[in-house]
Amino acid sequence: MKSDCTQADPTAANNQPKRPRKTSLLTSTPQSLVLAASVVKRACIDSFKWDSFSAGAQLYSASGACHNSPMILKAPVGKVEKVDVPKGFETKLNGKCCKFKDHKINSSGSYICTTMPPATEPTTDEPTTECLFVPGTKDIFLRNTPGFPQPLPAPPTSPAFRIQEIPGKGLGVVAARPLKQGDLLLTERPLLMMPLAIPVTRPRTFTPAQAMQHSPNESERYAEIVVGRMEKGRREAFYRLHNSHTEDGSGPIDGRIRTNGIGLRGLQPGVAGAIGMYTAVCDVVARLNHSCSPNTQPKFNRTMFAFEVYAVREVAEGEELTFQYFDALVPAEERAEMCTPYAFKCSCAACTEPTRESDARRAEIASFMPSVSAWSTNPALADDWLVDRCLEQLEMLEREGLQYSEQYYMATQTIMESYICLGDAERASQWAARVKPLVWSEHYRPVDDFLDPKSPAYAGHVLWRARIDDCHGGLSSNCRLGETRMVAT
Numbered sequence: 379m380k381s382d383c384t385q386a387d388p389t390a391a392n393n394q395p396k397r398p399r400k401t402s403l404l405t406s407t408p409q410s411l412v413l414a415a416s417v418v419k420r421a422c423i424d425s426f427k428w429d430s431f432s433a434g435a436q437l438y439s440a441s442g443a444c445h446n447s448p449m450i451l452k453a454p455v456g457k458v459e460k461v462d463v464p465k466g467f468e469t470k471l472n473g474k475c476c477k478f479k480d481h482k483i484n485s486s487g488s489y490i491c492t493t494m495p496p497a498t499e500p501t502t503d504e505p506t507t508e509c510l511f512v513p514g515t516k517d518i519f520l521r522n523t524p525g526f527p528q529p530l531p532a533p534p535t536s537p538a539f540r541i542q543e544i545p546g547k548g549l550g551v552v553a554a555r556p557l558k559q560g561d562l563l564l565t566e567r568p569l570l571m572m573p574l575a576i577p578v579t580r581p582r583t584f585t586p587a588q589a590m591q592h593s594p595n596e597s598e599r600y601a602e603i604v605v606g607r608m609e610k611g612r613r614e615a616f617y618r619l620h621n622s623h624t625e626d627g628s629g630p631i632d633g634r635i636r637t638n639g640i641g642l643r644g645l646q647p648g649v650a651g652a653i654g655m656y657t658a659v660c661d662v663v664a665r666l667n668h669s670c671s672p673n674t675q676p677k678f679n680r681t682m683f684a685f686e687v688y689a690v691r692e693v694a695e696g697e698e699l700t701f702q703y704f705d706a707l708v709p710a711e712e713r714a715e716m717c718t719p720y721a722f723k724c725s726c727a728a729c730t731e732p733t734r735e736s737d738a739r740r741a742e743i744a745s746f747m748p749s750v751s752a753w754s755t756n757p758a759l760a761d762d763w764l765v766d767r768c769l770e771q772l773e774m775l776e777r778e779g780l781q782y783s784e785q786y787y788m789a790t791q792t793i794m795e796s797y798i799c800l801g802d803a804e805r806a807s808q809w810a811a812r813v814k815p816l817v818w819s820e821h822y823r824p825v826d827d828f829l830d831p832k833s834p835a836y837a838g839h840v841l842w843r844a845r846i847d848d849c850h851g852g853l854s855s856n857c858r859l860g861e862t863r864m865v866a867t
């Protein structure tokens with residue numbers, strides 16, 4: 379590193395978010411991610427804080443990053459005037475391509491280019507992903523992902539979707555046959571995967587405008603190496619993707635990544651928050667347009683190194699398939715703002731005719747946190763209190779078309795657990811059947827053992843009759859809140 383270079387300013391991450399919101403019901407959502415997401419978003423909206431902490435974070439909004447599910451990341455950056463960076467700091471193409479071999483990008487080895495699944499595995503005709511990884515990421519797959527790499531499933535004989543023009547939206551994906559909740563529509567290995575944020579150093583002498591242009595230049599430089607390693611057909615597919623960032627200083631590759639990338643967290647060892655995320659670009663998944671009441675949800679399958687896309691409710695043949703690019707639980711006005719960098723207005727029902735009721739419902743949905751442990755040990759609450767609250771939550775979720783969200787899974791699964799607490803295996807098994815298709819949830823656990831009310835799994839469940847035996851009629855000494863009962867909080 380040159381001595382006249384300034385490291386990006388990490389203090390930006392210490393700012394408090396304006397409106398800390400909990401968009402997940404689950405305590406497993408890292409708060410740091412929520413914080414970082416808010417900070418990044420504000421940094422972007424405050425029209426290009428040029429001293430932001432890293433190239434990617436500066437460029438990409440992670441406004442949806444507090445979601446547990448993958449999301450398309452967007453960059454609400456206004457137009458960046460093109461300026462030339464001073465001589466000696468122009469972006470240069472590295473040009474080195476080492477096909478199917480790990481390739482250190484720089485001498486310190488802080489990034490490697492690699493192909494996933496690795497070519498050392500038995501070769502197949504399966505598509506591969508060109509990746510830019512930080513040290514440790516590849517190990518997550520090679521050492522800590524049992525069964526990796528699992529082959530992709532054979533394509534279905536009758537495809538569940540087709541790609542076609544959608545008036546006013548460019549290309550889109552429509553259902554080729556009727557779909558049920560939980561149907562798997564597509565399994566797809568990404569074309570590329572790279573860090574969402576790449577730290578950038580820049581000379582103190584840069585003007586803010588030059589610094590702004592330097593970041594996309596640097597992102598493009600890294601992305602060029604990754605795309606340069608792709609198979610010809612995959613590279614051509616990448617360049618066919620839509621680019622909504624042609625006027626903001628992004629390069630042609632980076633612009634496509636920003637338009638089509640899906641955020642993935644948890645793959646950069648020791649790095650939490652939005653800057654610890656990867657972005658992955660697929661060929662078909664990238665054709666899914668946005669809706670604030672979407673009917674599909676992608677999920678990344680580590681064993682296959684592929685995205686799986688599920689229907690989150692019944693879909694009619696010919697209906698457009700969509701997913702949410704950002705947090706759909708925020709008010710319509712905020713959602714409209716989040717669409718801006720993509721240069722479209724959302725035409726879903728909740729956005730076309732925004733109502734205060736819809737905004738209020740979405741806010742209420744976001745703030746509800748079902749807690750089996752709190753209810754089951756609280757005699758002041760009626761036996762049906764939690765089930766009733768979850769039923770209200772499900773009704774609101776269905777009305778707003780938000781079945782994709784973790785809130786939907788949590789409410790459904792909480793009802794099943796409430797009946798287990800009440801020792802009602804009949805009803806619990808009915809709700810297990812409702813939980814079973816919700817496979818897109820990040821917190822999904824198989825419920826097959828509970829589909830039969832006579833299953834021995836009930837008696838062996840840690841919550842079985844918890845409300846009756848331990849706590850009914852008063853907080854008894856048997857009520858060991860904080861031990862095994864802390865579930866679904």
Ligand SMILES: C[S@@+](CC[C@H](N)C(=O)[O-])C[C@H]1O[C@@H](n2cnc3c(N)ncnc32)[C@H](O)[C@@H]1O
Nearest residue numbers: 547548549620622638664665666667668720722
């Ligand atoms: C990830 S791409 C989706 C596929 C894209 N329509 C295409 O032709 O490849 C994102 C871009 O699609 C368009 N788009 C996505 N959702 C839309 C919507 N609800 N209404 C209009 N355009 C949309 C915007 O141009 C956006 O930048």
